[in-house]
Amino acid sequence: MEEFSPALCHLCGKESILVSAFLGVCGECIQNDFPRALPFLKTAHRIARKYLGMPPAPPGGKPICTLCGNRCGKGGKSFCGLIEEGRRLAGTARKGLLEWYYDPLPSNCVASFVCPEKRPGRENLAVFYGGCNFSCLFCQNWHHHSLLEQKIPLTSVEDLEKAVHGKVACLCFFGGDPIPQIPHALALARRLKDRLRICWETNGAAHPRILKEMFQLSLESGGILKFDLKAFDERLHFALTGVSNRLTLRNFSWAAKKARDYPQVTVVASTLLVPGYITPEEVEKIATFIASQNPEIPYALLGFAPNFFLTDLPPTSTSHAEEALRRAQKQGLKNLHLGNPFLLSRAY
Numbered sequence: 054m055e056e057f058s059p060a061l062c063h064l065c066g067k068e069s070i071l072v073s074a075f076l077g078v079c080g081e082c083i084q085n086d087f088p089r090a091l092p093f094l095k096t097a098h099r100i101a102r103k104y105l106g107m108p109p110a111p112p113g114g115k116p117i118c119t120l121c122g123n124r125c126g127k128g129g130k131s132f133c134g135l136i137e138e139g140r141r142l143a144g145t146a147r148k149g150l151l152e153w154y155y156d157p158l159p160s161n162c163v164a165s166f167v168c169p170e171k172r173p174g175r176e177n178l179a180v181f182y183g184g185c186n187f188s189c190l191f192c193q194n195w196h197h198h199s200l201l202e203q204k205i206p207l208t209s210v211e212d213l214e215k216a217v218h219g220k221v222a223c224l225c226f227f228g229g230d231p232i233p234q235i236p237h238a239l240a241l242a243r244r245l246k247d248r249l250r251i252c253w254e255t256n257g258a259a260h261p262r263i264l265k266e267m268f269q270l271s272l273e274s275g276g277i278l279k280f281d282l283k284a285f286d287e288r289l290h291f292a293l294t295g296v297s298n299r300l301t302l303r304n305f306s307w308a309a310k311k312a313r314d315y316p317q318v319t320v321v322a323s324t325l326l327v328p329g330y331i332t333p334e335e336v337e338k339i340a341t342f343i344a345s346q347n348p349e350i351p352y353a354l355l356g357f358a359p360n361f362f363l364t365d366l367p368p369t370s371t372s373h374a375e376e377a378l379r380r381a382q383k384q385g386l387k388n389l390h391l392g393n394p395f396l397l398s399r400a401y
Contacts, residue, residue: 057367057400064089070401071329074365075100075190076292080330087288098295101190101362105198107134110295121186121232122258122300132296133184133233134201143183144234148207150183150200151234153216162225163254164277164321166390167351170250175222178249180213180238182228187256188295189283190362191327197229210241217245223276227254235263242270250276256283256294257301257308264304268311272319279321280305285338289330302342309346323353323392326369326377328401331357333376340381351388352381356396367400 060074061067064082072079077093099109107130114126117139125131127139135142135150143150156177159165183200185192200206217224224245231238232255242251251274253267271278282305283298284290290298305322312320322343324336336354343350354377357369374397381389 055367055400057365060365063093069329070367073329073363075362078292080289080332080335083288083292083330084286090288090292094292097190097362098188102188102295106202107188107198108132119260120235120263121260123186123296131233132188133186134198135184135233142201142204143207144237146210146236146240148209149180149213149234149237150204150206151208151228151237152181152200152206153208153213154179154181155221156225158222162252162279163281163323163353163355163392164252164279164318164351166353166392167277167318167321167388169275169317170222172222174220176220178213178216178221178224180224180226180231180241182226182231182234182238184233185229185256186233186258186296187230187283190293190295191325191357192361193325193358194228195361200229210237210244213241214244217249221249223250223252225252225254230255232256232259232263235259235267239263239266239270242274246270246274250274252276252279254279254281256281257304258296258298259300259304261304261307264308268308268319272315275317277318277321278308279323280308282322282324282339282343284324284331284335285342286335289335293327293330305343306346309343309350312350313347318351320347321351321353323355325355325357326373327357327363328366328369328373333373333380336377337380337384340384340386344385348385348387350386351390352386353390353392354378354381356391356393358393358396368396368398370399370401371397373401
């Protein structure tokens with residue numbers, strides 16, 4: 054078994070493999086002593102963003118983009134990297150900065166455990182967008198930044214529509230995140246909603262009007278809107294993603310309540326079990342929130358693999374995952390699932 058070196062929390066002095074040296078503070082201090090933890094968190098995100106050639110925070114001033122909660126102003130580069138000096142590189146109804154491929158079903162989708170598509174031999178058309186309105190230090194798909202750096206390939210809605218053949222059953226937008234390029238995704242989804250299931254994997258921090266259309270397209274097509282609820286505590290969310298989760302929670306609340314009106318699964322939630330930070334206690338908070346909106350919402354807990362700037366943390370332990378599942382179930386959620394069990398360890 055791989056050994057992980059303990060790191061020091063610079064606030065409380067705790068030394069543990071469940072403390073990220075890159076963050077410099079433990080999960081408990083982030084929640085209990087946030088004002089003192091904040092400088093360490095800002096430094097970590099500033100280093101990560103500089104490495105990627107991205108601004109440390111959303112540019113201020115009068116917003117020129119309101120697709121997401123960042124509401125970036127005109128100066129410099131947008132937080133997602135798709136707008137520079139007021140000019141949008143991609144993410145219009147005409148062109149998207151993306152890669153696409155066919156994924157045989159059942160795929161490794163976070164909602165695979167409730168996927169309604171059962172026909173054998175079918176495929177998913179996976180559309181992977183460059184750019185994201187979050188800055189997750191643990192990002193499992195961080196290579197989407199290479200698309201931003203190269204500024205290619207640019208793909209039209211018409212070209213993607215031509216990629217749909219007889220075996221394609223569903224269309225999934227992810228990335229990065231589809232929200233920074235949502236005009237492009239919506240243009241394609243509107244064309245294909247009568248032919249394919251429309252699915253989304255997103256952090257959910259879109260303008261509410263946009264989020265409602267994403268939900269409607271999934272509903273009408275038999276697809277699923279998948280929310281990645283990274284944390285419930287806003288301080289932990291900022292520590293791991295660099296932004297607030299207020300809009301995500303507000304949008305999820307609307308979608309979860311709306312889903313009560315329909316018999317099919319339309320909304321799914323997931324959470325990555327980041328050791329030391331997204332603890333069973335934090336999962337319990339998320340599960341309590343989900344259950345208060347709609348206990349029928351399926352909820353997937355995902356095993357964490359050391360990646361990106363959090364390579365100094367171990368993989369999620371089996372005991373961590375089992376306790377998180379137990380606590381989520383105790384809150385009344387009726388459809389729970391553990392994803393990526395092959396990643397689980399006995400490191401702690």
